Amino acid sequence: GQNIDQPTEMTATEGAIVQINCTYQTSGFNGLFWYQQHAGEAPTFLSYNVLDGLEEKGRFSSFLSRSKGYSYLLLKELQMKDSASYLCAVPYTGRRALTFGSGTRLQVQP
């Protein structure tokens, strides 16, 4: 089966850096996705990692360690608009769909 764990909630201050962790268990690893979802809106794609290491994309970076079954999303220079849920996901076994974690709700405070 597949299992994804993320912290439920995090709080950070505007301008700071925050790291959102994700651990996963899946057979036949085929990459890991991060999505951002603002309240009441659709998830939007942030990143995809299939190889170990850090990938940077502007203020957002995503890290993967396949041997540890671990990923994190790093958000720098936090802005109020970054308040959202962050979803970690892996491809659904044998299907072109995704298995999502429960999401981490990030609240950015002034």
Add this chain to the structure above:
Amino acid sequence: ETGVTQSPTHLIKTRGQQVTLRCSSQSGHNTVSWYQQALGQGPQFIFQYYREEENGRGNFPPRFSGLQFPNYSSELNVNALELDDSALYLCASLAGTASTDTQYFGPGTRLTVL
């Protein structure tokens, strides 16, 4: 904007009723997936359609069914509604054939079952 649209935006139904939700995929995308997202949870995979055929299903009962049309728009039908069916229903389209292709989500339909 992902180019994926869904209708209606909100819907209220009574337990036991039937509901149809609609999704228009991004242009050129021949695959659509449907997800159910309960409050405070991540989306859960319901099923997927590829070129008008069901191409995989998650852990949902048969009263959840779907259709995909030649223009790749799609419907999700839920019969005999239960209170636990109250959720945000998301559709996502993708163009490629790999499990790692990016899925583009619509804004969702918020279903409330009373």
